Amino acid sequence: MKAVYEKYFRSNLPHIWCAGCGHGTVMAAYALALEKLGYDKNDVLAISGIGCSSRITGYLDSSTMHTAHGRALPVASGAKMCEPRLKVFVFMGDGDCTAIGGNHFIHACRRNIDITAIVMNNNIYGMTGGQYSPLTPYGKKATTAPYGNIDHSFDLVELAKGAGATYVARGDVSHMKQLSDLIVEGAQHKGFSVIEAMTPCPTSFGRYNKTPDPAQMLQIFRDVTVSVKRAEKMTAEELEGKILTGVFVNREAPEYVEDYQKLIDSFQGGDK
Amino acid sequence: MAKVKLLQGNQACLEGAISAGADFFAGYPITPSSEVAEQAATKFPKLGRKFMQMEDEIASMAAIIGASAVGHKAFTATSGPGFSLMQELLGYAANAELPLVVVNVMRGGPSTGLPTLPAQGDVQQVRWGTHGDHSIIVLSPYSVTEVYYQTIRAFNLAEQYRTPVILLMDEVIGHLRERFDVPEGYQPEIINRKAPESKENYLPFRNTEDGVPPFIALGQGEGSRYHITGLTHGESGFYSSNPQVVDQFIRRLSSKIEDHVDEIAEVEECYTEDAEILLVAYGCSARASRAAVEKLRAQGQKVGLLRLLTLWPFPDKLVAKHCAGKKAVIMPELNLGQMVREVQRVCPSDVPVKSFTKIDGSLFTPEEIINFMKKGGCL
Ligand code: SF4
Numbered sequence A: 001m002k003a004v005y006e007k008y009f010r011s012n013l014p015h016i017w018c019a020g021c022g023h024g025t026v027m028a029a030y031a032l033a034l035e036k037l038g039y040d041k042n043d044v045l046a047i048s049g050i051g052c053s054s055r056i057t058g059y060l061d062s063s064t065m066h067t068a069h070g071r072a073l074p075v076a077s078g079a080k081m082c083e084p085r086l087k088v089f090v091f092m093g094d095g096d097c098t099a100i101g102g103n104h105f106i107h108a109c110r111r112n113i114d115i116t117a118i119v120m121n122n123n124i125y126g127m128t129g130g131q132y133s134p135l136t137p138y139g140k141k142a143t144t145a146p147y148g149n150i151d152h153s154f155d156l157v158e159l160a161k162g163a164g165a166t167y168v169a170r171g172d173v174s175h176m177k178q179l180s181d182l183i184v185e186g187a188q189h190k191g192f193s194v195i196e197a198m199t200p201c202p203t204s205f206g207r208y209n210k211t212p213d214p215a216q217m218l219q220i221f222r223d224v225t226v227s228v229k230r231a232e233k234m235t236a237e238e239l240e241g242k243i244l245t246g247v248f249v250n251r252e253a254p255e256y257v258e259d260y261q262k263l264i265d266s267f268q269g270g271d272k
Numbered sequence B: 001m002a003k004v005k006l007l008q009g010n011q012a013c014l015e016g017a018i019s020a021g022a023d024f025f026a027g028y029p030i031t032p033s034s035e036v037a038e039q040a041a042t043k044f045p046k047l048g049r050k051f052m053q054m055e056d057e058i059a060s061m062a063a064i065i066g067a068s069a070v071g072h073k074a075f076t077a078t079s080g081p082g083f084s085l086m087q088e089l090l091g092y093a094a095n096a097e098l099p100l101v102v103v104n105v106m107r108g109g110p111s112t113g114l115p116t117l118p119a120q121g122d123v124q125q126v127r128w129g130t131h132g133d134h135s136i137i138v139l140s141p142y143s144v145t146e147v148y149y150q151t152i153r154a155f156n157l158a159e160q161y162r163t164p165v166i167l168l169m170d171e172v173i174g175h176l177r178e179r180f181d182v183p184e185g186y187q188p189e190i191i192n193r194k195a196p197e198s199k200e201n202y203l204p205f206r207n208t209e210d211g212v213p214p215f216i217a218l219g220q221g222e223g224s225r226y227h228i229t230g231l232t233h234g235e236s237g238f239y240s241s242n243p244q245v246v247d248q249f250i251r252r253l254s255s256k257i258e259d260h261v262d263e264i265a266e267v268e269e270c271y272t273e274d275a276e277i278l279l280v281a282y283g284c285s286a287r288a289s290r291a292a293v294e295k296l297r298a299q300g301q302k303v304g305l306l307r308l309l310t311l312w313p314f315p316d317k318l319v320a321k322h323c324a325g326k327k328a329v330i331m332p333e334l335n336l337g338q339m340v341r342e343v344q345r346v347c348p349s350d351v352p353v354k355s356f357t358k359i360d361g362s363l364f365t366p367e368e369i370i371n372f373m374k375k376g377g378c379l
Helices: A002-008 A023-037 A053-059 A072-082 A094-100 A102-111 A156-163 A176-188 A214-224 A256-266 B009-020 B034-043 B057-069 B080-096 B144-161 B171-175 B243-258 B283-298 B316-323 B340-346 B366-375
Strands: A044-048 A063-066 A087-093 A116-121 A167-172 A193-198 A225-227 A243-250 B002-008 B024-027 B050-053 B074-078 B100-106 B137-139 B164-170 B177-183 B227-229 B267-270 B277-281 B303-308 B310-312 B328-333 B353-357
Touching: A002 A023, A023 A053, A023 A116, A023 A176, A044 A053, A044 A072, A053 A063, A053 A087, A053 B227, A063 A072, A072 A087, A072 A102, A072 A256, A072 B024, A072 B050, A072 B057, A087 A094, A094 A102, A094 A116, A094 A156, A102 A156, A102 B057, A116 A176, A156 A167, A156 A193, A156 A243, A167 A176, A176 A193, A176 A243, A214 A225, B002 B009, B009 B034, B009 B074, B009 B100, B009 B144, B009 B164, B009 B171, B009 B177, B024 B034, B024 B057, B034 B050, B034 B074, B034 B171, B057 B074, B057 B080, B057 B100, B074 B080, B080 B100, B080 B164, B100 B144, B100 B171, B137 B144, B144 B164, B144 B171, B144 B177, B164 B171, B164 B283, B171 B283, B267 B316, B277 B283, B277 B316, B283 B303, B283 B328, B283 B366, B303 B316, B316 B340, B328 B340, B328 B366, B340 B353, B353 B366
Parallel strands: A044 A063, A044 A087, A063 B227, A087 A116, A116 A193, A167 A193, A225 A243, B024 B050, B024 B074, B074 B100, B100 B164, B137 B164, B277 B303, B277 B328, B328 B353
Antiparallel strands: A167 A243, B002 B177, B137 B310, B267 B303
16 A cells, blocks of 8 residues: 555645545545556546645646636546546545535536546535535534534435436445545546545534544444445335445446547548 | 638637637637637537537636646637636636636626627726736737737737736627738747746746746646646645745736736827827727827827727836827726726826716717817817
């Protein structure tokens, strides 16, 4: 593992994440995925939005871009459209992706552009101090929901499915290998891939919801997650309160950049 | 031989972008700029270039930022409401020093305003619309042919100074159909962002003598595994809050443009040498002003016109020089007096500067301008 870290991380930086934050594990899962994928680092473009999660691009040794809050996907779309040979990964937080970037998210899903989006979901705005996000569960507390959240949350998997993403998966940091494998599969998939990575934020979520201990949060992840395969054999009662992980959608559909290239080829044009 | 054909301003803009080497357009439909997008959608795939319709203007800006970061010449076109949405990422492009062109075909505002009628209400927004200190380049064409040349210039300046450039058109220029006077086979000078002498130890935001850091596109092999952020950063591209680094960076964002105002800012002088009364105007207001000047000259009146082709950076010294010694300086604008503030700021204090404003959705006529001068006791 050490070798992987050295290879895919920039060595000259301290990171900003709190002790017990799950983001580092997502980063490790991503590094392992890159190792499996065997991509040349020079061909990888990692793009993020704003938030604790989005600082990840500062630590990765590839071409990286830390964009504006919610805007990582359209930036990545323009880059991918112009340089299709690049392997484009987008890192977003839950608020980043589904609130301020929600419109961009559904349209990237719909367009089916060949980008791998990793949504680091900790159910809270961590960097700004623990305000509730569209993925904060109903009833949970946040600094802007001190009496309990009355917003109903999105299910990111359902949102991505409904919007037309052709690869949709969910993993969590208590199952690092599974998460890494999902990133590999998502990257190999031709089209828009969404991988929700459940990650604990003990500082800004745990603290207000009686789970300030990182180990305890990881244990909760272990307890509530059930793979879609295992869930098939479980009863409705057994599945009560569980969160499914694994692959939910994996289908083929025309990919956006390839379709555009076909259009260009149909004119046999090209001064590129 | 001149190629004589009729073209709309928005079409001429696309032709200019093609000549300039733009190969990516991302936009969102909005009157009165949609023809630029339609033309790009039609012509770009035939030329091996790419067009994307985005979900909104924020995404449009984002997409061209992504395109520019990987080394492409990219642009978008919009109008007031869309341009307001673009302010966030216009600041990002300024901060990350990514060359790109934003075409803003102005319409009446605020808000939805007058979608199909002319106004010049965005001339300060283009400069100050996004938060924080930075400079920016804004060009204002006044004819269809000039739209073509100015579009090319917009791309060249963006590349040369690693900055977003705004081509600010009036609704009537965008929709105007007039003679397109570009010589057959015209080959413009094309400027590309400068590359570093060596890719080794590349510093993407290096402080160079001219203030413009050499560029390696992301994803282009050696030297390209660097970081771009909208956070304040040092030469390496990584976040810094070190006061010295911040100070140097923010000052450079402005000075790399302001220090080159003489090379960037263009004006056209029309009967200015012996003029006693000077009109200062831009865009469609300069057309009416020019007609007014011609009429008054025919009557022997010593009136001249200083036409601003570049609104920002504002050519302080040049305008001050032209204003000096005049009996009066008059600035007609289709707003409540926005650019006139700049003229007042630089004009010698003994020269009166009069603002002539119109915001009813109609254009100035030359007669209105002449009457304004008469009423004001200038003639
Ligand atoms: S606030 Fe939460 S998300 Fe942010 S670094 Fe700390 S633990 Fe991680």
